[in-house]
Amino acid sequence: MKHIAPALMATVALILPLAATAQGATERPDRTAFRSLYKELVETNTTSSVGDCTKAAQQVAARLRTAGFTDRDLTLYVPDGRPRDGGLVATYAGSNAKEPALLLLAHIDVVEAKREDWVRDPFTLIEEDGYFYARGSSDDKAQAAIFSDTLIRWKQSGFKPRRTVKLALTCGEEGTNERVLNGAGWLVDNRPELVKAGFAFNEGGGGRTAPGGGPETLGVQVSQKxxxxxxxxxxxxxxxxxxxxxxxxxxxxxxxxxxxxxxxxxxxxxxxxxxxxxxxxxxxxxxxxxxxxxxxxxxxxxxxxxxxxxxxxxxxxxxxxxxxxxxxxxxxxxxxxxxxxxxxxxxxxxxxxxxxxxxxxxxxxxxxxxxxxxSKIQERPVAVTPPLDPAILKPIAAIGAKHFPGIPVIPTQSAGATDATYLSKLNIPTYGIPGLWNDPATAGTHGLNERISSDALYRGRDYIYDVATYFALH
The missing domain is CATH 3.30.70.360 (Alpha-Beta Plaits)
Structure with missing residues (x-):
């Protein structure tokens, strides 16, 4: 990625055939398949109290197998004594084994949600007035579904990446007590070879909704508290x-x-x-x-x-x-x-x-x-802020300019914390990928009636696909 300028715009032009139609028909065949994956993932309860991350991971693995992944490409892991806290690591091999891998990290567990408090059933995906409502519709099953869908689209198209791309879907990110096992931390401590990478994309980026809809800004998370x-x-x-x-x-x-x-x-x-x-x-x-x-x-x-x-x-x-x-x-x-x-x-x-x-x-x-x-609550490692690396930030912004003309991509610092803190132990620079914008005041993240606009979900999906494709090739 040292010499990005000459090839960047040419590559962006090649991988953006869908950008012109990103705001068009919402029933493209590939979107229909994606929506099915997204719906299944969202409607699988993965709360720490009664949910089952292992089941959700198995469901995604089944879809990857149908697309052409083999058991050698997929690692379903279940920590000892934690039958519901399993996860999945999928590997899409690149042509250059010496090139550091790209890791796509997303968590599939969600915060608790009580049906009596919500307007709609929190574990039924409901599309209404241009929004998808459900627990996890945004945090973080939207991104987990998009990353999984990206690998499926690659496999179906016969895509040949230059660098290996790894997908890790983990449980326990939302945990706030000593009884919750963090899956990303477990992988780092017990199976580091599965997630070892040169850099990673994670949640935490996103963006802010403009007053008239669409994104006002897009953020790539670099730092976090x-x-x-x-x-x-x-x-x-x-x-x-x-x-x-x-x-x-x-x-x-x-x-x-x-x-x-x-x-x-x-x-x-x-x-x-x-x-x-x-x-x-x-x-x-x-x-x-x-x-x-x-x-x-x-x-x-x-x-x-x-x-x-x-x-x-x-x-x-x-x-x-x-x-x-x-x-x-x-x-x-x-x-x-x-x-x-x-x-x-x-x-x-x-x-x-x-x-x-x-x-x-x-x-x-x-x-x-x-x-x-x-407190005796299990604490995350202290986050390590990765560099403001032009080799990462410039392609993200250039591809963003094609999908979202006139909308800036700005480095951000999260007030919260993500599983990037655990990847810091392996010295993996981790960036929160932009694309899934939302309005903090109405998103319902961790609260009631969580939602994401269908516009953000579908356009963010196409943008994230192109970002991942660019970095898989460079």
Whole structure:
């Protein structure tokens, strides 16, 4: 990939026969086959409570076999003692065995969803008013289906890649407790040869929906924050509720949480977040856009930082954030509380540590009777930010210009975290691929009525196919 300029545009022209019709008929035969795969994957419950990732992986493997993959190309793995936590690694061999492989990584598990809370059955794919609704319709089964579909289309067309391409569909990415096994982490620790690659594409990119539909911007995720959890704990001797005491454990914890709610970490930018502020800010024609550009030039500009921070979607880009997410306390309705706890979820900016974050929480609480403890929840490795590599970013942008004329592709930093954190242990630079744009305010990701527009799904599918094809050839 060292010499991309001469061949880039020629290759883009060759692999984009579908771009002109990307906004046309939605019932192309290849889309019908893709929709079937997508529907089956979405409607297979893969929650940690009752779902079955192994079943979903087997379903995708069956479709790959039908397309022409052999058992030697497919590895269905099931960790010991975890019959529902299986996954799939599929290998599409390239002509040059010395060329580092490309890894396509997606998780097939989803967040819990209660039918009584949703407008529609969360495990039935419903297309309505231009949107697909279901748990996992976006996160992350859209991308898992697209990656799987890409390999199927290659095999059916007789495509001959130069580099080997690997597809890893894993379980446990959405896990938030010690009972959940992360499949990407398991592969890295137990079967690293299956996912070893020169670079990888993963979730986390996407883009933002424009007011009139379609993408406003497209993002390639390069950097991400590290999630770390802390517990606040207050203990007390308790007593009978008929004899209230000023030193009540619940009141003390409530006071501590109020202080945590005021905690604002300092601005901490890096090359990725700086690039995003400069490029995305220049596209906005409002005061926040101007402040974004100014902050990219002068990170110490307090006025610009305050204005950018007022946008809830931009504030996490600037700094570490911490928020209370769970609370538990007391043992009886007629007794004074003896122990109360609260969970604090922090998303730590690159370059900062959990110890620094813990110290900041303790400082703002300033109460020695409130213990700040590291959570026992299994923690991801700290993410390693890959380089802003032109050999990766320029082709992604050039192909994007063909599919989405006039829409910029901007490097982004995720406020969350993905399984790229585990690939960092193998020194695999991992980028969140753009294409599947959404509106954060209505997407329902991890929440109610999750959805993705059919326009984003189908056009994103064609774009991602062409991006993967380009890198398979270079």
């Amino acid at each position: 590290s999630p770390r959890n802390f517990n606040l704990e207050v203990t007390n001797r308790g007593g009978h509720s008929s004899q209230p005491q000023p030193d009540n454990a619940i009141y003390r914890l409530a006071a501590a949480l109020t202080k945590v709610s005021t905690l604002q970490f300092p601005v901490n930018l890096n090359p990725v977040s700086t690039a995003y502020l400069a490029q995305a800010g220049a596209l906005r024609k409002d005061a926040i856009g101007a402040a974004m550009v100014q902050l990219s030039k002068q990170p110490n500009d307090a006025q610009a930082a305050a204005l950018v921070s007022s946008d809830l979607s931009l504030n996490p880009l600037l700094r570490t954030t911490c928020v209370a997410t769970l609370i538990d306390g007391g043992h009886a309705a007629n007794a004074l509380p003896q122990r109360v706890t609260a969970s604090i979820n922090c998303r730590i900016a690159p370059g900062e540590t959990a110890d620094q974050t813990k110290a900041a929480i303790e400082q703002v609480i300033a109460d020695p009777q409130v213990q700040v403890l590291r």
